[in-house]
Amino acid sequence: MVITVVGIIRAHNLFAVVMLGGVYSFLMATVMVILDAVDVSMTEAAVGAGMSTVLLLAVLHLTRTREAPLRHKPYIPLFVCLLTGGALVYGTLDLPPFGEANAPQNLHVAPYYIENAERETHSPNIVTAVLASYRGYDTLGEVTVIFTAGIGVLILLASGVRRRRVKPDPLQDPKDDAL
Amino acid sequence: MMRDTIILRVVAKLLLPAILIFAFYVQFHGDYGPGGGFQAGVAAAGAIILYGMIFGIPAAKHVIPTTVVEIMVPLGVLIFAGTGVVSMMLGENYLNYSPLRAAPGDGQHMGILIVEAGVFITVASTMLAIFYGFGGLADEADAEAAEAAEDGEK
Numbered sequence: 364m365v366i367t368v369v370g371i372i373r374a375h376n377l378f379a380v381v382m383l384g385g386v387y388s389f390l391m392a393t394v395m396v397i398l399d400a401v402d403v404s405m406t407e408a409a410v411g412a413g414m415s416t417v418l419l420l421a422v423l424h425l426t427r428t429r430e431a432p433l434r435h436k437p438y439i440p441l442f443v444c445l446l447t448g449g450a451l452v453y454g455t456l457d458l459p460p461f462g463e464a465n466a467p468q469n470l471h472v473a474p475y476y477i478e479n480a481e482r483e484t485h486s487p488n489i490v491t492a493v494l495a496s497y498r499g500y501d502t503l504g505e506v507t508v509i510f511t512a513g514i515g516v517l518i519l520l521a522s523g524v525r526r527r528r529v530k531p532d533p534l535q536d537p538k539d540d541a542l
Numbered sequence: 543m544m545r546d547t548i549i550l551r552v553v554a555k556l557l558l559p560a561i562l563i564f565a566f567y568v569q570f571h572g573d574y575g576p577g578g579g580f581q582a583g584v585a586a587a588g589a590i591i592l593y594g595m596i597f598g599i600p601a602a603k604h605v606i607p608t609t610v611v612e613i614m615v616p617l618g619v620l621i622f623a624g625t626g627v628v629s630m631m632l633g634e635n636y637l638n639y640s641p642l643r644a645a646p647g648d649g650q651h652m653g654i655l656i657v658e659a660g661v662f663i664t665v666a667s668t669m670l671a672i673f674y675g676f677g678g679l680a681d682e683a684d685a686e687a688a689e690a691a692e693d694g695e696k
Binding site for chain 2: 483490505506
């Protein structure tokens, strides 16, 4: 994964960057399988590696495939990234060891789900039972978020189409990549 | 985009039914194994998008028209929220599926299936809608390229 990230940073061809992003997502999915989180892994493989790669490729189809030259030095973003990363790593130091039975998250509602989910919902996959039934509100919220995001993107794209019909964008020359 | 590449077309035709069946397997087997509406929705949309990328977006729109997609996006949310309303009308809390069937466990199971179907519909159609949206931007350029490619084939 580190090699992939370094590759993403070094590469200037955006096509290669998108592909390396897909590789990174697949590696992440493998990590999730190793952590026994198969549901998360499937989501990562499908959404991260599959769908976002395809959507980014569709965007690349519309723009140029070379990275634009930098207009200023990226020191402030670099500082923010390092600060956030450092804070996150510092936060993980306080987490209990992976898989510890006495960790707080394993003592709260998790035992109840493990003991009762199959009897109460007749669904042997506890993840599905929790997602769709016990935490139905959360999932409804997630679906609403996807719905809202989709509508928002559609409105943005539709207005883009309308603007382009009035005044063609001089920066874009889609014929470059279409052929 | 890539209509003139015969290897892509043949491989895509071989893969498409497998992807779709896998998507529906993930969807309806989600209560027994890993997966559920989100993953299945993305996989199914991926199948259509693969078709659209290789055979052209107009061909994909022939399979699933934009109107259908635009109806499906809110339909999934409505199915999810509507299940909650139905369970409320049957005298339980919002999104408590127990009263849907005689036995509470069966009701929960049925509720999960209905709700997952709602998730599937919204996720799949949203992905398709975004893909169609980007495709719409590229359509003008694509149409010219397509005409040129078809002339070349003949």
